[in-house]
């Protein structure tokens with residue numbers, strides 16, 4: 001369990017760095033998210049690795065809610081992120097209920113560089129930001145856009161911390177299930193060790 005906690009601390013340190021980098025870029029260019037918007041959280045295609053969900057899984061474990069959260073997720077039939085709280089019927093307005101523990105992908109979304117076939121990367125901007133902030137978007141497009149932070153670099157910084165847990169992207173709710181199972185398995189093993197039942 002100690003190893004998982006140390007791993008989570010390393011993941012969180014990268015989270016903080018990514019958040020700063022991507023947020024600074026979005027502030028500098030004016031390509032910031034719309035107030036109250038949560039449209040991307042309402043999308044079933046959001047994917048993350050179990051490693052990105054490890055801090056959240058440990059958070060639930062420390063609250064004594066890991067088993068319950070695992071059961072809730074296994075029964076969840078909604079299509080969007082389990083932790084998205086909708087504020088409108090169409091789901092476009094809302095907020096994250098686990099903002100401090102949200103995975104890396106959620107800290108990089110909005111305006112960033114994504115991979116292109118020539119390996120140089122290209123600017124990718126959320127279509128709502130493009131619509132609402134056309135002047136900022138045109139201004140960034142008119143520049144060479146090479147200073148946009150790369151999402152793939154952010155992902156690989158996390159992945160390098162633990163290749164097994166960080167290797168596979170999957171729907172965000174499934175990634176949390178895997179992370180919770182890992183934490184619960186490790187905790188039961190630790191409990192057995194502490195009672196001296198493990199040779």
Ligand code: SF4
Nearest residue numbers: 041081083084096106
């Ligand atoms: S974890 Fe939070 S920010 Fe990420 S998709 Fe879910 S609700 Fe949105």
Ligand code: SF4
Nearest residue numbers: 033034037039040126
């Ligand atoms: S990235 Fe786009 S869809 Fe997501 S919260 Fe920001 S403005 Fe909304």
